[in-house]
Amino acid sequence: xxxxxxxxxxxxxxxxMGATLALGLWVVPPDxxxxxxxxxVYIHPSVAWVALYVSFGTSxxxxxxxxxxxxxxxxxxxxxxxxxxxxxxxxxLTLITGSIWGRPAWGVWWVWDARLTSSAILxxxxxxxxxxxxxxxxxxxxxxxxxxxxxxxxxxxxIIHFSVQWWKTLHQGATVFTSNRTLLIHGSQAWTLLIxxxxxxxxxxxxxxxxxxxxxxxxxxxxxxxxxALASRRREGTQ
Amino acid sequence: xxRTALLVFKKDLRIEMRSRVLLWQVLPFGVxxxxxxxxxLGPSHAGNSSAGPGLFYLVTLLVALLMINRSQSVEKxxxxxxxxxxLGLDPAGVFLGKSLAxxxxxxxxxxxxxxxxxxxxxxxxxGAILALPSVVVTLAALAVAGxxxxxxxxxxxxxxxxxxxxxxxxxxxxxxxxxxxxxxxLNHGGIWRWWLILSVALSVYTAIGILLYGVxxxx
Numbered sequence: 129x130x131x132x133x134x135x136x137x138x139x140x141x142x143x144x145m146g147a148t149l150a151l152g153l154w155v156v157p158p159d160x161x162x163x164x165x166x167x168x169v170y171i172h173p174s175v176a177w178v179a180l181y182v183s184f185g186t187s188x189x190x191x192x193x194x195x196x197x198x199x200x201x202x203x204x205x206x207x208x209x210x211x212x213x214x215x216x217x218x219x220x221l222t223l224i225t226g227s228i229w230g231r232p233a234w235g236v237w238w239v240w241d242a243r244l245t246s247s248a249i250l251x252x253x254x255x256x257x258x259x260x261x262x263x264x265x266x267x268x269x270x271x272x273x274x275x276x277x278x279x280x281x282x283x284x285x286x287i288i289h290f291s292v293q294w295w296k297t298l299h300q301g302a303t304v305f306t307s308n309r310t311l312l313i314h315g316s317q318a319w320t321l322l323i324x325x326x327x328x329x330x331x332x333x334x335x336x337x338x339x340x341x342x343x344x345x346x347x348x349x350x351x352x353x354x355x356x357a358l359a360s361r362r363r364e365g366t367q
Numbered sequence: 368x369x370r371t372a373l374l375v376f377k378k379d380l381r382i383e384m385r386s387r388v389l390l391w392q393v394l395p396f397g398v399x400x401x402x403x404x405x406x407x408l409g410p411s412h413a414g415n416s417s418a419g420p421g422l423f424y425l426v427t428l429l430v431a432l433l434m435i436n437r438s439q440s441v442e443k444x445x446x447x448x449x450x451x452x453x454l455g456l457d458p459a460g461v462f463l464g465k466s467l468a469x470x471x472x473x474x475x476x477x478x479x480x481x482x483x484x485x486x487x488x489x490x491x492x493x494g495a496i497l498a499l500p501s502v503v504v505t506l507a508a509l510a511v512a513g514x515x516x517x518x519x520x521x522x523x524x525x526x527x528x529x530x531x532x533x534x535x536x537x538x539x540x541x542x543x544x545x546x547x548x549x550x551x552x553l554n555h556g557g558i559w560r561w562w563l564i565l566s567v568a569l570s571v572y573t574a575i576g577i578l579l580y581g582v583x584x585x586x
Contacts, residue, residue: 195582249536256533260519263529273519276579280515280537283571287540 134337141334144327148174151320165232170320172225174328179222180250182332183215184285191278194271205271208278210339212257214332219251243299246288253281368460375456375464380471382441389434389472397430397476401483408488419490420498420549423480424542427506430476431538432531435513438469439521451584458581462514466576470510477506494553501548501562508541508569515576518583541568 152170159166190208193199226244227237238244257277264270313321383389404422441447451461481502484490516534520526548561 195579246540249539252536253533256529256536259529259532263520263525272582276515276583277519277533279579280575283575284537284540 137330137337138334141327141330144323144330148320148324148327151316151323156316156320162233165229168225168229169317170324172222172229173321174324175218175225176222176247177325178328178332179215179218180247180285180288182329183211183218183336184250184282186336187211187215187278188282188285191275194275195279202271205275206340206343207336208275209261210336210343212254212278214335214339216251216254216258217335218332219247219254222247223251241299243288246284250281250284250288253284257281368457368463371457371460372463372467375461376467376471379438379441379465379468383468383472388437389476393430393433393437394476394479396433397426397480398483400426400429401480401487405487417550417553419484419488420553421546422488423484423490423549424505424545427473427477427480428509428535428538428542430480431473431506431509431513432534434469434472434476435517435534436527436530438465438514439517439526443521458584459577461584462518462576462580463573466511466514466573469514470507473506473510474503477502491553494549498549498552498558501545501552501558501565504562504565504569505541505545505548508565508572509538511569511572511576512537512541515572515580515583518580541565544568 148170152167156167156170158164159169187208190204190211194201194204194208223244226247230239231237257274260277261270261274264273401422404418404426408418408422442451481490481495481499485492485495513534516530516537520529520533544561544564548558548565550556551558551561
């Protein structure tokens, strides 16, 4: 049953992604104000949702669980690392899709807006996390330091979330819900947006699963190489 | 915890007073960086630029990086780690002591650089005095966060280059809030909103440091 659900997860993700593309590009009518450019709303917010909340949330929760002695395990460390690595891809996609929208809408690819700047800072912090992992050879030390850093990085997520309210710069405020939880998007637009959120969240977990398997295989290979090198040295000693 | 903090605080300051690294290396670097900022702006802009608060914090940030590295390197001398482990010092106390020592060094440096920005960048003296409460809190937050980031990067491959990569993006919100409050003081605006944000950042970093510094020092 578990294997079947694992096998189905990939195709289901592809179907959800395909549905998002089909609905977003062809079925939903163009936006009244922004025209065809408005179709980016079915990609950019969902990618940003995964980049800021899902991936950083996964990494921060796994790191916090690693730091708590009762739940400390290599699995938590690997999940935190792999989620952070996938998040780098999603942050890059968030900034790229935002720039593609910003050029025709604002007239520039980049602007010193609070949301954009804080998102870019988060991207650099995620790269810093990867650099920190490469700087330590001791597995335990690396895991502890990375976990603390991931928790520190997570402080920035609420800053990014509320940046549009605190600074009121160029980036628009809440698009889907108002602060009173009133839905701002309706009909086919709302459904397509919901499907895109689900699709990109599924894509994240699909990528995370494969990245995790790759990491386990890499660790096994490193362990096997060490065993092989030790055996080779022993053989040299007996000859 | 307080006793350990005071012990470490005194130890770090005593090392600094004996070695005089702050006086002979860090401060001249800071003043030179301020001069370079003035040169980069050009003679016609350096005197009447609104960039003074930002440049002051930029230079302070660069100086802080040197001091964080210095603060961590004194712990790396042979036997120090083993002594701390043998004495069973409370890691939270060690963290607080190191942060307080670093904050004291940063306050001294900050006041001198503030004077430098008044002289070199022609920042208003009255505005600089009004900005002092926010400068004190910003530098304290930088010290607390810096102690954490210093411990994160110490001892690894390329620790000196890794520290700016990790710490600078994390310090950016502090830099923004510090610069905004300084500018508000210069323009007779309200600095207390920024002071409050900086105080919250200081409290959050202190709480995280007290909780997690021990994990970083585990062997």
